Amino acid sequence: MFSYTLIRPRWRKVLADLWGNKLRTLxxxxxxxxxxxxVGMVYSAYLMFERDLDASWRSAAPASASLYADPFDEELVESVRSLRGVKEAEGRRNVDLRVQTAAGEWGQMFLTAIPDYAKQKVNIVKSQTGAWPxxxxxxxxxxxxxxxxxAATGGSIQVETSTGRKRTLKVTGTVYDPSQIPSMFSGRSYGYINMDTLEKLDEERRLDQVNFVVASWVLKGKETAPIEAVGRRAWSKLEQGDTTVFWLQVNKPGEHQMQSIINALVMLLTVLGVLSLLLGTFLLVNTVSAILTQQVRQVGIMKAIGARRDQILRMYLTLVGAYGILALLVxxxxGALAASAVTGFMxxxxxxxxxxxxxxSKVLMLEAAAAVAVPVLAAIWPVWRGTGITVREAISDYGIGSTDSKGRLDRWVDRLLEKAECLSRPILLSLRNTFRRKWRLALTLLTMTVAGTVFMAVFSVRASLYSTLDDALDYFQYDISVGFTExxxxxxxxxxxxxVPGVKAAESWGFTSGRILQSERKEAEDDASKNVFILAPPVGTKMIQPKMIAGRWLVxxxxxxxxxxxxxxxxSPQLTVGSPAVIKIGTRKLKFTVVGIAKSTLTGPLVFAPxxxxxxxxxxAGGxxxxxIAARSDNPREQTELGRKLEEHLKKNNLRVQNVDVTWEQKQRIRSQFDILTVFLLIMAILLAIVGALGLMGTMGINVLERTREIGIMRAIGASSSAIGRIIVVEAICIGVLSWLLGVLLALPAAALLSYQVGVMFxxxxxxxxxxxxxxxxxxxxxALLSVAASLIPARNAAKLSVREVLGYE
Structure with missing residues (x-):
């Protein structure tokens, strides 16, 4: 059996330091x-995202681009498939209607009809459970x-068609469509039907979407421009078939449509993860410095019996490495479990x-470097400085914690405390002790301040996201929007x-989609023309409040x-106030003059015409x-009910409704999306706060050890246990409040920078x-709570010290 006595004395000392002060080690x-x-959780989660997201996306044979239009026949899909550079093309039909949930509420649903489920080659929908097709x-x-x-397999759902008729559809299974934006983000449910079912839903047996994949020779890395060029030619083909195209959606080659959002989230989490590692390292530096201060006599004795400085250096760095290995084991x-949970949630x-x-293995190597190499490198300087003490200096140490030499800060604090006559002596002592070890105080304040700055900045990011959303929805002053199929x-x-009772005002708007051309030349149709939505509100509209940044609004x-x-x-950066603009709408080219530029927020590319x-x-004309619609009531629930009444009334009067959007519901849905981001950021901020609290607890514990003799003197002259405990707690609160003040000063610029970056990335x-x-x-x-919690154990240890113990302290 391995014997403890076989270990060399220096390594027995390392083990003693680890086990002898369990709280410090912990x-x-x-x-x-x-x-x-x-760090491990974020990096491991990133690798899992990269692995799983890519596998799911590629399994669907994703489209390079998709075109959405008014209903058209299968022949137009063939014309797109025949275009040079198109490898494969398939058509689908999407029906936007109302569905009743199990709770009895009505929501939006997207039903997709695929002509032949057995021959899918683009955006493949895969069976999960139940019947197929x-x-x-x-x-x-x-x-x-x-x-x-x-709902569940074997049950049924009730839908309401655009004509107002209710139909019951039997749920015979579930599918997985990797190319579909999840219901949580879109606010819509998704279902898949065959072409025959379209007629039961009062819809034509026609298509309105073309998904196509370009040939490999078209692609140029991750660039989307070559795909857009093919997409514009496909757009023209559909227009030649006398159909109105609304949108061209282009996907970045080999990348999930939400990959950029996930990458941005992981990047933010990485920054905060590295920050938490650095703050933990600061606590380590503080602790190592304190250990060396506490063990000055031990260092002197080791040197007196022949220990070299490099041997003592290796001994203490081994202690730091042991801390790191223990941390790595935990x-x-x-980190792997958390990464798996995060990946599962995402x-x-x-x-x-x-x-x-x-x-x-690459994650484990990174964690090993973060746990062992970073702390050891950080500890080299305090260990080198601490082991530089001479034998004479070490032996003459009296065990009473010395203070840093008095500087301007100390004299300013002394003058300030002299004027605070209303404070008791224990509180004055706490305030003086706060600034006693300025280097240690600086590291502790840095840890707590960074944690507080990030915490407050995350709340400001949340507030900024909500403000941005409010600005976007305040752009349009209506409460309900109703879209029609024609x-x-x-x-x-x-x-x-x-x-309909409850309607205060209503405005009918013209709406269509088009492409901004570079010029009126025929060749410009296939140049870098871009999608735009065209809104035509009545002049003098009350339903829109644009924020003009140049020029004027319509008159x-x-x-x-x-x-x-x-x-x-x-x-289209060539568009300026006074410049011409050519927009191709169907087979028509309309020439406009730009009279104004409005700020856009979460609205996509929009242009407005009289x-x-x-x-x-x-x-x-006149259509x-x-x-x-502006509602009479500001109550959200009443507006939802009004939206439902409007839909029923319009359908009863033979107006085919495509969608009904209630503004407050949109706001709630987008807020829930924003909350996913802020929750992740807040979790990382809380981790930083935990590191800050641990750092403060370590600092207070070190201070108690250094002041052991002083505490004994106070006990000898009559100080009670509660008074000594209060001194420690008040000192911790002072550090917490100081860190809060510094954090507030830094939070404003940090929040502004973080909000800017989050906006740009997402x-x-x-x-x-x-x-x-x-x-x-x-x-x-x-x-304040963390400061009190961090000081309770050190305060308890200080209060328990007896006069006999402290007089015998070495």
């Missing part, structure tokens, strides 16, 4: 563990929609298959809408005037495809910045 190991855990009158539910609908499995949110738990007379639409005398938003300028002139120019636009004073208040409360 604090250091925990602080390193949190940082290593965060769907039979006549049956529906297969996309798996991300099951929770939304509360952090590596916990798989549900973004609708991809998770491959399960894994701990890749054009109807505006007067008829408004007449019917105003008959009554305008004819071929155009207002573009800033999103349009990203793809309703009378525009509807006449596209030969739909509209949507109506915007929304491709900076957020509307809003500083969260709620976050400031919450962190003040948390920092």
């Amino acid at each position: 604090l250091v190991v925990l602080s390193i563990t949190v940082g290593v855990f965060a 769907p039979g006549d009158g049956d529906v297969l539910l996309e798996r991300s929609s099951l929770a939304e609908l509360g 952090a590596a499995p916990l 798989a549900q949110v973004f609708n991809f298959d998770s491959g399960g738990l894994e701990l890749p 054009n109807y007379r505006a007067a008829r639409i408004e007449h019917e809408v105003l008959r 009554p005398e305008d004819e071929s005037a155009l207002v573009v938003n800033t999103e349009v300028l990203k793809d 309703y009378p002139w525009f509807t006449g120019a596209i030969q739909e 509209a495809r949507s109506v915007q 929304l491709q636009n900076p957020l509307t910045f809003s500083f969260s004073f709620l976050g400031v208040g919450i962190w003040l409360l948390l920092s």
